[in-house]
Amino acid sequence: MSEMKLLYFAWLRNKTGTGQETISPPAEVRTLGGLVEWLKTRSPGHAEALADLSMVSFAVNQEYAEVGDPVKPGDEIALFPPVTGG
Amino acid sequence: MIRVQREDFDPAEEARALVEGDHGIGGVVTFTGLVREMADVGGDADRPISGMTLEHYPGMTEKMLARIEAQALERWPISASLIIHRYGDLEPGDRIVFVLTASAHRQAAYEANMFLVDWLKTKAPFWKREDAETGAHWVEARGSDSEAAARWTDAPPKAAE
Numbered sequence: 185m186s187e188m189k190l191l192y193f194a195w196l197r198n199k200t201g202t203g204q205e206t207i208s209p210p211a212e213v214r215t216l217g218g219l220v221e222w223l224k225t226r227s228p229g230h231a232e233a234l235a236d237l238s239m240v241s242f243a244v245n246q247e248y249a250e251v252g253d254p255v256k257p258g259d260e261i262a263l264f265p266p267v268t269g270g
Numbered sequence: 271m272i273r274v275q276r277e278d279f280d281p282a283e284e285a286r287a288l289v290e291g292d293h294g295i296g297g298v299v300t301f302t303g304l305v306r307e308m309a310d311v312g313g314d315a316d317r318p319i320s321g322m323t324l325e326h327y328p329g330m331t332e333k334m335l336a337r338i339e340a341q342a343l344e345r346w347p348i349s350a351s352l353i354i355h356r357y358g359d360l361e362p363g364d365r366i367v368f369v370l371t372a373s374a375h376r377q378a379a380y381e382a383n384m385f386l387v388d389w390l391k392t393k394a395p396f397w398k399r400e401d402a403e404t405g406a407h408w409v410e411a412r413g414s415d416s417e418a419a420a421r422w423t424d425a426p427p428k429a430a431e
Contacts, residue, residue, distance in 0.1 A: 191327070193325055193327060193395075193397055194325060194397040194399070194408050195408045243327070243330055243395075246327075246329055246330035246333055248393075262327060262330070262395075264327070264395065264397065265397060265408065265410070265411070266410075266411035267391075267392065267393065267394060267395055267396055267397065267411065268391075268396065268397055268398045268408075268409045268410070268411055269324070269326075269355060269367070269390060269391060269394045269395070269396025269397075269398070270303055270355075270366070270367050270387060270390050270391035270394065270396070270415075
């Protein structure tokens with residue numbers, strides 16, 4: 185499996201135009217930060233969604249993650265605003 | 271116990287069913303969160319909202335709620351606990367969330383309940399979108415919620431026996 189599954193929630197979904205996509209980034213993409221930089225090149229909507237990372241939280245395989253954390257093929261990666269439940 | 275569901279719930283019935291038969295329980299504390307009719311967001315603050323949509327992350331939402339509950343059970347002597355959180359389309363006055371904690375003595379039930387509510391507001395993957403005349407706006411996370419959650423990171427005073 186060489187692909188990663190990406191999920192977008194709330195206004196990130198509105199800006200990227202999709203709630204879910206499967207991607208095969210280049211091998212150099214090894215961290216969340218690297219993935220974010222690569223995702224910004226996918227579309228203007230992606231670039232806009234990821235312009236300010238202070239407004240974005242991440243999860244890898246359903247655990248909270250930070251931009252320095254590793255990502256690899258087969259991972260499920262979610263991008264969303266800080267949560268507002270309760 | 272954790273439930274993430276679209277459907278409404280009955281707080282009194284849930285409390286009755288959960289603690290029935292356990293005569294070691296001396297105190298039951300419940301919190302019910304409701305949709306208010308006034309917007310939380312920026313320029314629309316204090317304007318009426320017509321409704322709210324709650325989005326969640328199936329899989330991770332349940333996992334994080336179960337983890338928060340497990341932490342509370344480890345930290346306080348809780349005999350029974352229940353978190354119910356709805357998702358989907360809601361209207362002002364609707365119930366959103368229910369947190370119940372039961373213990374032999376009241377201090378543990380009170381503290382664990384507040385801990386669970388403070389933590390689910392900062393860790394449970396849900397996102398609220400408010401619908402108003404001016405359009406739909408995603409609610410932003412509050413600094414007051416993060417501060418409330420942060421006060422639990424120091425060890426709590428030992429619950430009264």
